[in-house]
Amino acid sequence: xxxxxxxxxxxxxxxxxxxxxxxxxxxxxxxxxxxxxxxxxxxxxxxxxxxxxxxxxxxxxxxxxxxxxxxxxxxxxxxxxxxxxxxxxxxxxxxxxxxxxxxxxxxxxxxxxxxxxxxxxxxxxxxxxxxxxxxxxxxxxxxxxxxxxxxxxxxxxxxxxxxxxxxxxxxxxxxxxxxxxxxxxxxxxxxxxxxxxxxxxxxxxxxxxxxxxxxxxxx
Amino acid sequence: xxxxxxxxxxxxxxxxxxxxxxxxxxxxxxxxxxxxxxxxxxxxxxxxxxxxxxxxxxxxxxxxxxxxxxxxxxxxxxxxxxxxxxxxxxxxxxxxxxxxxxxxxxxxxxxxxxxxxxxxxxxxxxxxxxxxxxxxxxxxxxxxxxxxxxxxxxxxxxxxxxxxxxxxxxxxxxxxxxxxxxxxxxxxxxxxxxxxxxxxxxxxxxxxxxxxxxxxxxxxxxxxxxxxxxxxxxxxxxxxxxxxxxxxxxxxxxxxxxxxx
Numbered sequence: 001x002x003x004x005x006x007x008x009x010x011x012x013x014x015x016x017x018x019x020x021x022x023x024x025x026x027x028x029x030x031x032x033x034x035x036x037x038x039x040x041x042x043x044x045x046x047x048x049x050x051x052x053x054x055x056x057x058x059x060x061x062x063x064x065x066x067x068x069x070x071x072x073x074x075x076x077x078x079x080x081x082x083x084x085x086x087x088x089x090x091x092x093x094x095x096x097x098x099x100x101x102x103x104x105x106x107x108x109x110x111x112x113x114x115x116x117x118x119x120x121x122x123x124x125x126x127x128x129x130x131x132x133x134x135x136x137x138x139x140x141x142x143x144x145x146x147x148x149x150x151x152x153x154x155x156x157x158x159x160x161x162x163x164x165x166x167x168x169x170x171x172x173x174x175x176x177x178x179x180x181x182x183x184x185x186x187x188x189x190x191x192x193x194x195x196x197x198x199x200x201x202x203x204x205x206x207x208x209x210x211x212x213x214x215x216x217x218x219x
Numbered sequence: 220x221x222x223x224x225x226x227x228x229x230x231x232x233x234x235x236x237x238x239x240x241x242x243x244x245x246x247x248x249x250x251x252x253x254x255x256x257x258x259x260x261x262x263x264x265x266x267x268x269x270x271x272x273x274x275x276x277x278x279x280x281x282x283x284x285x286x287x288x289x290x291x292x293x294x295x296x297x298x299x300x301x302x303x304x305x306x307x308x309x310x311x312x313x314x315x316x317x318x319x320x321x322x323x324x325x326x327x328x329x330x331x332x333x334x335x336x337x338x339x340x341x342x343x344x345x346x347x348x349x350x351x352x353x354x355x356x357x358x359x360x361x362x363x364x365x366x367x368x369x370x371x372x373x374x375x376x377x378x379x380x381x382x383x384x385x386x387x388x389x390x391x392x393x394x395x396x397x398x399x400x401x402x403x404x405x406x407x408x409x410x411x412x413x414x415x416x417x418x419x420x421x422x423x424x425x426x427x428x429x430x431x432x433x434x435x436x437x438x439x440x441x442x443x444x445x446x447x448x449x450x451x452x453x454x455x456x457x458x459x460x461x462x463x464x465x466x467x468x469x470x471x472x473x474x475x476x477x478x479x480x
Contacts, residue, residue: 116273117320121334122309135324
């Protein structure tokens, strides 16, 4: 008989790494999404060009290649990252590129008329964005952000390729040591699903909270 | 005699091959109430949008309150206005839109206080006090905590009027403010505006299809057609005794369509 408790601890440790990657990767992705998404709407050509280049490049190349590049190639340029740093950087930049288009789309979906009202009220460009456009665009972004966060969570599995001990890596370890495939992979299947499910629930809660005043049910 | 608060000099506005305003000139005196009437596409809304700096111009000059609107002095020459200049000029002008354009994520009170707090540095408490006075004037004080989605069109438009007034502009622009309303809601908005016109010394420009209202509201009526002012005069002259054939045709059509004059 195999004593599974030690192996379970191993897998849970992996879950913690996956969680870390997801949270930090999402944080970076969020920052990049707003930088590049709003950058694409800038009135300055150079800002638009930079944002577009970033988005097209990271959407257009594979996350595997990006990760290997960050981890194995950057050291040649004098920048050596830990596997966790490399993982967060690659995942955050990759998913951020997709999410940037979500930001842009949502901002554009808030009608022109709102901007015109802001001009008539003499709000500055920053004030328009901060107080009028973004508060209305955010609830529009959330459902797709939820998709992006789940994609990122599932994408974290690729970091096992640069020897980061995430959920998938640990399952491989357990499989190699016990010879059992069913139990470790079923366990991580359930754990991935549970994490994705909690992201969904959290996002749905946020969405309800944010769109409440727009539906007119504010007291 | 006082000098005009708005001086429009030979304005041209083109959208690609389409010329909307074709060398339009007009002056508006301080405190004057103007009604701009005419068929759709005649350029009357465009002139309001140009004054609010929502459009650019293809040619000509506009002076508002003694200063160029779209140009600024650069030494002896005039240069296109930058954002800071436009910001300064917009302080003088307010606008109420056909579709209200209220901020749906903010309650009525916040809709009115947002701009004074952000652009004039008014303290929140003072802004709210002033906002409540204005909301009271338009009969919306009891809805201060409602969000726009809970209001009827007429109520929304009255809030929009209060919101524009909160900045105390010298010039107010009203762009077909009753066109998007159900017929039974038009009256409440017109009543607010009639009172406003009678009590305030603000300069007001109104684009409307409500001829009866234009007649009550305005000191002077301008009839627009194809980007030009075809005829202008006191309401009685324009509505009772139009000289130009195009004005006569337009008014006949309006009456036939059931609008009161």
